[in-house]
Structure formats: C-alpha cells, structure tokens
Amino acid sequence: DGGITQSPKYLFRKEGQNVTLSCEQNLNHDAMYWYRQDPGQGLRLIYYSQIVNDFQKGDIAEGYSVSREKKESFPLTVTSAQKNPTAFYLCASCGQDNEKLFFGSGTQLSVL
Amino acid sequence: QKEVEQDPGPLSVPEGAIVSLNCTYSNSAFQYFMWYRQYSRKGPELLMYTYSSGNKEDGRFTAQVDKSSKYISLFIRDSQPSDSATYLCVHWTGGSEKLVFGKGTKLTVNP
Numbered sequence: 474d475g476g477i478t479q480s481p482k483y484l485f486r487k488e489g490q491n492v493t494l495s496c497e498q499n500l501n502h503d504a505m506y507w508y509r510q511d512p513g514q515g516l517r518l519i520y521y522s523q524i525v526n527d528f529q530k531g532d533i534a535e536g537y538s539v540s541r542e543k544k545e546s547f548p549l550t551v552t553s554a555q556k557n558p559t560a561f562y563l564c565a566s567c568g569q570d571n572e573k574l575f576f577g578s579g580t581q582l583s584v585l
Numbered sequence: 586q587k588e589v590e591q592d593p594g595p596l597s598v599p600e601g602a603i604v605s606l607n608c609t610y611s612n613s614a615f616q617y618f619m620w621y622r623q624y625s626r627k628g629p630e631l632l633m634y635t636y637s638s639g640n641k642e643d644g645r646f647t648a649q650v651d652k653s654s655k656y657i658s659l660f661i662r663d664s665q666p667s668d669s670a671t672y673l674c675v676h677w678t679g680g681s682e683k684l685v686f687g688k689g690t691k692l693t694v695n696p
Contacts, residue, residue, distance in 0.1 A: 477628075479628075513593060513688060514688055515589070515591075515673070515686040515687055515688040515689065516629075516673070516686040518683055521683075531683070561626070563628055563629070565628070573631055573634070574621075574629075574631070574684065575631075576628030576629050576630065577628050578627055578628050579626065579627065579628050581626070
C-alpha cells in the first residue's frame, strides 16, 4: 500500500540528547513536510523540502535539522538546542496538487 | 498576517444531529479551502477541498465558503460516533505558499 510511514510511534529524549524521527513515503511525491502539533494548537511548520537535496526552514525551525538525500526519506533531528521538544510530530508529503497533503501517523516525542 | 481562527470547542452532540463547524480567515488572498479530519493520535486526512464560494457536498458532508465575509463552514448531517475527531480548517493562497492551519475543533458524537 502507498503511504507515509513514521517511526517510532513514541520516542523519549534525555536532556542534551539529539534524537531523529524517521519519515518514509512511497507515493513518489516530491514535496515533504515536518509539522509540530501541541495540544490546543494548530500545526506549525518546522521544515519542508520541495525536491531532493534541498529544504527550507518553516516557521519554527530553531533546534531542528533535516536532510533530504533521497526522494523517499525526510528525517527530522530534534537537537539539544530545542528546549521544549515535547510534542506530536507529523510528517506529510504532496504531489502535484500542493493542497492535498498526505500525513503519516505521527511520532509522540517526550522528554525524560 | 495570515491567520485562521477556529472555535476550539469541544463540541458534543447526540448521534444523528447536524453539526456546524466554523472558521474565519483574515487573508483575502486565500483561494483554496480545505477541511482535514484528525482522529486522536493519528495524522490528519483530507476530508473536503474547495476553491470557490458556495457549497460543495460529499455524502453527509457539506463545505460552505463565503469569501465576502471570509467565513467557511463544514456541515455534517446525520452525525455518527465515527465522526468523533478533531476537524482542522486549512487555507492556502496557492502556488508555493504554505498551507495555514486552524487550531482545530474537537467533536464528540455520542451514541
């Protein structure tokens, strides 16, 4: 089945630790996105990539990093510089129709 | 500033009720309007999409856009417990611009 796979479903981070969230898609989509969702808040864009080997900062990029070495993969690293990382992280992709985002099932990140 | 205002609820209705979810926006450049449905601890999924004023119907769901008042609505007829979710209204100016998400309205349909 085509879709977006995020892993792990739950992740715990210790103080000062970097953690990486995985996002893989087999939809052959060029564009991929990372959003952060906090309780009672809308989705906030962290980073996005329109094409392989290129990505742009979103609205809340500080403390995060990404790479886009393959079309299918767009991992997100939450660095120790991100002081409030506890949130639900969503990866999405879209094809030619930019408005039709397909989302993964999310990763809940918590701080120990 | 590009903003989308959405009543967060929560909204609780009995099964079979007609549900009205509403959203306002400030950027008149918005051309496209979407509703996403998000079940608890899942990724959102596209429910309805429209780019014009007026109504768009899909089964029990109707999306209504009033560009003159910058107001959009989602109506759910004969609501079911399976409709219990958070509904996100989303606006987009088109092209390479980013989608703008509302904060979502949490709906519970009680059997």
